[in-house]
Amino acid sequence: MRVSLRGCLNKMGNFRAFLNITLVFLVFELCLVCCDITDGNTEHLKREHSLTKPYQGVGAQWDFSGSTLVTSSYVRLTPDERSKQGSIWNIVPCYLKDWEMHVQFKVHGSGKKNLHGDGIAIWYTKERLHPGPVFSNNAHFYGLAVFIDTYSNDDATDRSFPYISAMVNNGSVSYDHGKDGRSSELGGCSAEIRNREHDTYLAIRYSKGRLTIMVDVDDRNEWKECIDIGGVRLPTGYFFGASAATGDLSDNHDIISMKLYQLMVEHTPEEENLDWTKIEPSVSLLKSPKDNIDDPTGNFRGTPLTGWKVFLLLLCALLGIVVCAVVGAVVFQKRQERNKRFY
Ligand SMILES: *[C@@H]1O[C@H](CO)[C@@H](O)[C@H](O)[C@H]1NC(C)=O
Ligand SMILES: [Ca+2]
Numbered sequence: 343m344r345v346s347l348r349g350c351l352n353k354m355g356n357f358r359a360f361l362n363i364t365l366v367f368l369v370f371e372l373c374l375v376c377c378d379i380t381d382g383n384t385e386h387l388k389r390e391h392s393l394t395k396p397y398q399g400v401g402a403q404w405d406f407s408g409s410t411l412v413t414s415s416y417v418r419l420t421p422d423e424r425s426k427q428g429s430i431w432n433i434v435p436c437y438l439k440d441w442e443m444h445v446q447f448k449v450h451g452s453g454k455k456n457l458h459g460d461g462i463a464i465w466y467t468k469e470r471l472h473p474g475p476v477f478s479n480n481a482h483f484y485g486l487a488v489f490i491d492t493y494s495n496d497d498a499t500d501r502s503f504p505y506i507s508a509m510v511n512n513g514s515v516s517y518d519h520g521k522d523g524r525s526s527e528l529g530g531c532s533a534e535i536r537n538r539e540h541d542t543y544l545a546i547r548y549s550k551g552r553l554t555i556m557v558d559v560d561d562r563n564e565w566k567e568c569i570d571i572g573g574v575r576l577p578t579g580y581f582f583g584a585s586a587a588t589g590d591l592s593d594n595h596d597i598i599s600m601k602l603y604q605l606m607v608e609h610t611p612e613e614e615n616l617d618w619t620k621i622e623p624s625v626s627l628l629k630s631p632k633d634n635i636d637d638p639t640g641n642f643r644g645t646p647l648t649g650w651k652v653f654l655l656l657l658c659a660l661l662g663i664v665v666c667a668v669v670g671a672v673v674f675q676k677r678q679e680r681n682k683r684f685y
Contacts, residue, residue, distance in 0.1 A: 388441075390434045391582055391602035393417065405431045407471055408478060416596040419462065419586035422451040427478035429585035430597065431470040437578045439618060440549035440605035445584070447544065449492055449504070449536045451593035458536065459493030459591040461504065464546065464600075465583040466576065478587040481516045485580050485623050488546055488555060489523060492536055493591060496521045502532040506544070508555055508569050510576070510625050528625060529569035533557045541598065548576060549605050577621035 393404055396414040410428035411418040419428035443464070451458050463477035467485035474480035477489065492504040499522065507530030509515075509523060517523045535542045540561035547554040553574040556565035582602065586595035 386604045386606065388436075388438070388602045388604055391432055391436055391600075393430065393432075393597065393600040395599060403433050405433060405471060407431070408473075416448065416598050419584065419595040419597060420588050420592065422453075422588075422592050422594045424588055424590060424592055426588045426592065427473065427585075428587075428595070429471065429473075429478055429583060431583040432581050433470075435579045435581055436466070436602070437618075438602075438604050439578060439609065440607040442545060442547040442549075442603045442605055443582065444599070444601045444603070445544045445546075446541055446598040446600075447490070447535075448538075448542065448596040448598060449490070449593050450596075451537070453591060453593060456494070456503075457591055458593045460587050460589055461492040461593075462490045462584060462586045462595050462597075464488040464490075464544065465585065466546075466548075466580050467583065468577075468580055470581040470583055475519055476517045478585045479583075481519075482513045483511050483517075484513045486510050486546075486548070486553070486574075486576055487517070488544070490533075490535060490544065491522055492593060494522060495519060496524065499524075501530075504533055504535050506530055506533050506535075506555065506557060506568050508553065510553075510574060510623050512623050528553070528571055528574075529555075531557070531568040533559050533568070535559050536593070547605070548574070549607055550609075551575060571625070573626035575621050575624045575626075577623065578618040 390403055393400055397412050397417065406412055406417070406428075407430070408428040409418075409420050409426040410430055411421070417430060419430070420426035443466075445464055447462060449462065453459075461477060463479060465479060465483070465485065465487055467479075467483045467487070469480065469484065472480040472483075474482075476483070476487070479487075487509045489507050489509070490504060491507065494501075494503045494505075505522065507523060507527040509517060509526050509528060511517075511526070515526050518525055533542075535557075538559065538561075543558040545554075545556040545558075545565060547556070551574055552572045553569065554567070555569040557568050558565050560566075582600065584597050584600065588595075
């Protein structure tokens with residue numbers, strides 16, 4: 343009798359170990375599934391600020407101006423011809439505090455090395471459809487500009503082109519086209535984006551005062567950091583746009599897509615209560631612009647653990663605990679019953 347009781351208890355022990363392992367796996371799988379949902383990020387895509395193939399019905403959300411030509415597979419800001427200027431502008435102002443813009447683009451043409459230009463600019467500005475000399479847009483702009491500059495206007499330059507750079511302006515500074523904007527740039531990097539067989543991408547992330555620009559131009563499906571600086575202040579209520587220009591030299595400047603994602607980031611109540619539309623575009627440069635990368639005011643590196651993710655993780659944990667409790671209770675009850683039978 344005693345022996346068989348111990349045998350039974352041993353079996354119960356094995357069964358519990360098995361159950362425990364199963365449970366751990368179950369909870370693990372559950373968390374994986376939960377996490378997958380947010381990693382896809384698709385639920386944060388903001389259609390009203392995005393431009394995607396085949397561009398049907400986007401006329402309600404985007405203005406196309408100048409030489410811009412819309413086909414079903416690309417939006418061509420300029421053809422590979424001299425003295426063309428084209429732009430596209432989102433009609434809907436953006437009131438998101440934290441966002442990430444993914445731009446899929448293609449710059450291509452028949453020009454040989456260094457005989458092509460001028461490039462594309464991506465904008466987040468107060469004004470829209472305001473023509474000027476900076477990649478066909480206004481030089482005294484308010485807001486953020488990211489330049490994909492394919493032609494080196496400054497002969498003395500030591501950097502290799504195409505060159506990607508960023509600038510924040512409050513209307514007081516003029517982009518110096520002759521110097522490729524060097525005096526006003528916040529940072530930049532060279533990127534071989536022209537006449538590539540594969541697609542090229544640029545990502546602009548603005549969150550908690552941190553501006554991060556990443557490129558994916560080598561067809562490896564991974565972002566490479568180009569610019570990452572803190573202390574950047576941009577208001578809400580500005581407009582996204584893209585523009586391009588050709589001069590004596592030219593290229594096809596194509597936008598394939600612009601996708602805006604909302605980033606789920608917590609803000610303090612004080613931050614929430616501010617009127618974000620009143621913010622003056624500025625950058626607090628603690629050191630020289632390029633050394634500004636370790637500014638502690640922004641903490642937005644890598645994949646953020648967004649509010650949504652935290653919620654899902656907590657939900658997973660809670661589900662795990664509930665499942666554990668229920669199974670534990672059932673096992674306990676079964677065991678009590680068996681024990682009763684033996685005594
Ligand atoms: C605009 O920027 C310039 C230079 O960065 C600065 O001197 C000026 O104070 C700014 N103006 C406002 C209104 O913030
Ligand atoms: Ca240039």
